[in-house]
Amino acid sequence: MTSLIELAGITKVLKGQKEPRTILDGVGLTVRAGESVAIVGRSGSGKSTLLSVLGLFDRADSGTYTLDGRDISKLPERHAAKLRSSHFGFVFQRFFLLKHLTAAQNVAMALVNGQGWLPRRERRTRVMQALDQVGIAHLAKNRPAKMSGGEQQRVAIARALVRDPRILLADEPTGALDTETGTVVIDALQEATTRGCALILVTHDRDHAARMGRIVDLQAGVLTERVPVLAGAGVDAPTTELPRIGGPA
Amino acid sequence: MMRLSGRLRSAMIIGGQGIRARKLRTLLSMVSLFLGVLAVVVVQAGAGIAERLQLSDMELQNGIDGTKVLYGVPSAAGASQAVADTLKGRQDAVAMFSMNAVIGEPGVRPVNEGGAPFDQDWGGVQVCDASGRCVDENAGKPKGQAIELRITALTGDIRPFRPYRPKSGQWLDFTTTPQLAPRLVLNEEAAKGFERYHVPAEMRITGAPHNMTPQLIGVVKDGDSQPHAYLRLDELTNWLPLDRMTDPSSGYTDVQVALAGSTPVESVLIAKLKALSGGADMSAEPINSRKEMEDQLDLMRVIFLAMASLVLIIGCAGVLNVGLATVGERVEEFALRRAVGTPRAVLAGIVLAENLVTGLFTAAAAIGVSVAALKAVTVVLGPSEPFLQGVEFPWSAGVSGVIAGLVAGILGGFIPAIRAAGIPIATVMRA
Ligand SMILES: Nc1ncnc2c1ncn2[C@@H]1O[C@H](COP(=O)(O)OP(=O)(O)OP(=O)(O)O)[C@@H](O)[C@H]1O
Numbered sequence: 298m299t300s301l302i303e304l305a306g307i308t309k310v311l312k313g314q315k316e317p318r319t320i321l322d323g324v325g326l327t328v329r330a331g332e333s334v335a336i337v338g339r340s341g342s343g344k345s346t347l348l349s350v351l352g353l354f355d356r357a358d359s360g361t362y363t364l365d366g367r368d369i370s371k372l373p374e375r376h377a378a379k380l381r382s383s384h385f386g387f388v389f390q391r392f393f394l395l396k397h398l399t400a401a402q403n404v405a406m407a408l409v410n411g412q413g414w415l416p417r418r419e420r421r422t423r424v425m426q427a428l429d430q431v432g433i434a435h436l437a438k439n440r441p442a443k444m445s446g447g448e449q450q451r452v453a454i455a456r457a458l459v460r461d462p463r464i465l466l467a468d469e470p471t472g473a474l475d476t477e478t479g480t481v482v483i484d485a486l487q488e489a490t491t492r493g494c495a496l497i498l499v500t501h502d503r504d505h506a507a508r509m510g511r512i513v514d515l516q517a518g519v520l521t522e523r524v525p526v527l528a529g530a531g532v533d534a535p536t537t538e539l540p541r542i543g544g545p546a
Numbered sequence: 547m548m549r550l551s552g553r554l555r556s557a558m559i560i561g562g563q564g565i566r567a568r569k570l571r572t573l574l575s576m577v578s579l580f581l582g583v584l585a586v587v588v589v590q591a592g593a594g595i596a597e598r599l600q601l602s603d604m605e606l607q608n609g610i611d612g613t614k615v616l617y618g619v620p621s622a623a624g625a626s627q628a629v630a631d632t633l634k635g636r637q638d639a640v641a642m643f644s645m646n647a648v649i650g651e652p653g654v655r656p657v658n659e660g661g662a663p664f665d666q667d668w669g670g671v672q673v674c675d676a677s678g679r680c681v682d683e684n685a686g687k688p689k690g691q692a693i694e695l696r697i698t699a700l701t702g703d704i705r706p707f708r709p710y711r712p713k714s715g716q717w718l719d720f721t722t723t724p725q726l727a728p729r730l731v732l733n734e735e736a737a738k739g740f741e742r743y744h745v746p747a748e749m750r751i752t753g754a755p756h757n758m759t760p761q762l763i764g765v766v767k768d769g770d771s772q773p774h775a776y777l778r779l780d781e782l783t784n785w786l787p788l789d790r791m792t793d794p795s796s797g798y799t800d801v802q803v804a805l806a807g808s809t810p811v812e813s814v815l816i817a818k819l820k821a822l823s824g825g826a827d828m829s830a831e832p833i834n835s836r837k838e839m840e841d842q843l844d845l846m847r848v849i850f851l852a853m854a855s856l857v858l859i860i861g862c863a864g865v866l867n868v869g870l871a872t873v874g875e876r877v878e879e880f881a882l883r884r885a886v887g888t889p890r891a892v893l894a895g896i897v898l899a900e901n902l903v904t905g906l907f908t909a910a911a912a913i914g915v916s917v918a919a920l921k922a923v924t925v926v927l928g929p930s931e932p933f934l935q936g937v938e939f940p941w942s943a944g945v946s947g948v949i950a951g952l953v954a955g956i957l958g959g960f961i962p963a964i965r966a967a968g969i970p971i972a973t974v975m976r977a
């Protein structure tokens with residue numbers, strides 16, 4: 298199987314106030330379709346920055362980014378927008394729902410984005426299907442203000458899934474949720490990988506990380522693959538010591 | 547084509563959601579735009595009306611623009627007769643023979659000596675003879691119930707030249723046979739006098755051998771502050787010989803001829819009068835009130851334009867302000883939409899859609915309301931206030947109001963869109 302994503306030598310330098318700071322330092326990463334990858338690392342190590350490079354929110358300063366065998370390192374914004382729509386789904390720690398829209402409308406936002414056009418009926422079918430996948434179809438007409446954090450995050454996941462993305466990017470999606478709710482959210486994300494979608498999850502939770510197929514460790518902008526110590530020991534066994542920080546950020 | 551229409555439709559849907567989501571914001575900017583357009587239209591219509599008003603007052607006294615007036619018909623023997631004969635039965639030229647008259651008790655000093663307005667006192671009236679000796683016309687007479695007024699005898703209907711506005715009763719009818727008792731149409735000041743003072747119905751004119759019994763048949767607005775009455779020349783000539791009407795020794799006589807812009811009467815009449823007066827030079831002067839007032843009108847227009855612009859700027863500031871009040875929220879929304887793949891061009895479309903939908907709707911409403919209001923005002927007040935007739939809807943003002951409002955709205959919408967388009971999505975989503 299060919300790889301879906303190939304990062305090589307990705308560097309991101311922040312031209313800050315005084316001296317430039319290297320946030321990502323020659324990051325290399327390969328992700329295959331249907332694979333799940335956890336990115337772990339200390340706060341400030343550059344995990345979110347890496348994710349925003351992966352999701353074409355931002356560009357690397359050097360290095361190559363290959364998607365589906367195509368070099369997209371220097372893709373113009375117009376095409377990047379199209380790829381974000383067709384290939385990527387995003388979930389953030391803050392749910393980023395539009396509070397003036399219902400759950401269904403928030404999900405439909407990813408369909409009504411100027412990239413192609415679906416008739417209303419088909420839009421509705423897809424939206425309800427996505428909400429159903431995350432188990433909150435009954436909340437379709439609710440606005441975010443009337444939903445719990447876990448429900449809101451699942452609306453965000455439905456929004457990420459509604460276009461059947463090839464890659465799901467999640468940046469601490471459980472950071473603002475309690476353990477049990479977090480587990481439900483991770484379940485919903487992992488479910489997508491069964492349909493061939495790659496999942497890249499940034500997390501501080503060792504249990505959630507352990508449920509991913511691979512774990513990569515980011516430290517001061519340098520990425521290292523973590524080889525499972527207890528291969529085949531099951532999800533309950535801690536694979537290795539993970540950096541720990543305080544409560545949810 | 548499909549892609550374009552998808553973008554367009556997306557922009558419309560998202561714009562519609564934005565309008566519904568921010569009802570108060572939308573309402574406030576609609577109110578700003580509505581009032582702005584309305585105010586601009588009202589101010590400009592007001593300028594038009596004020597201009598008409600000024601002009602119509604001048605028309606009453608000087609004549610309608612484009613007509614002509616022959617001032618100072620010579621007092622040579624036969625001149626009055628020549629004027630009356632030449633103009634008899636004509637509508638394109640009307641002669642006005644003016645003089646003073648007294649209505650009321652005989653042998654008394656009139657309540658308004660000299661034909662003064664009733665709330666003014668012009669004092670005694672001196673009449674001077676050729677040798678320069680002046681005497682008080684009413685010397686030795688006691689004050690009594692008599693009104694002195696200016697009367698103007700007409701050879702025909704003067705209103706095509708001076709559009710006197712009817713206030714009550716009738717205007718003179720020149721088609722009927724003349725009556726022995728002259729019918730008088732008063733101006734408002736004269737009507738006031740007859741309301742205030744009950745005077746015997748007896749009219750005296752210097753030079754007339756007998757007194758006459760006038761009938762008052764109507765009141766008009768003629769723009770004259772002195773008491774004034776109009777009557778048919780052929781009803782006056784029963785009592786006063788034509789030549790006496792231009793006799794300088796009988797005092798205050800004056801003859802003018804109002805002429806249509808181009809009429810053969812002009813040259814005929816002037817030729818006759820020249821012959822009678824031994825070749826004295828005379829010509830009819832065209833009336834051009836608008837030109838005389840141009841400086842004044844220019845100033846007025848500038849003032850009104852400044853007012854309109856000010857109002858418009860205030861309205862636009864309102865629209866802009868309301869738009870900018872939600873920048874933070876919108877920047878986040880736009881960044882999120884970009885994250886799910888919405889192209890920047892569609893963001894611009896959203897802003898345009900929101901503003902065009904609300905802006906054009908509001909503008910149409912504002913223009914509709916002001917057109918209707920202007921129509922209502924002219925229909926209700928038009929007949930009695932002729933200056934309202936011909937007041938045009940100030941389309942240029944309306945349209946510039948709409949454009950300014952739309953520009954302000956779009957500017958207010960584009961500022962967050964441009965900011966959202968400029969910063970990396972990651973930065974917004976990190977905040
Ligand atoms: N726009 C920015 N301006 C200034 N500094 C930035 C900006 N973006 C990132 N950084 C810096 O880059 C570094 C990496 O940030 P990043 O958000 O990627 O870390 P992270 O690993 O996601 O941290 P956390 O686990 O707390 O989310 C941090 O030191 C941060 O201060």
Ligand SMILES: [Mg+2]
Pocket residue numbers: 344345346468
């Ligand atoms: Mg982060």
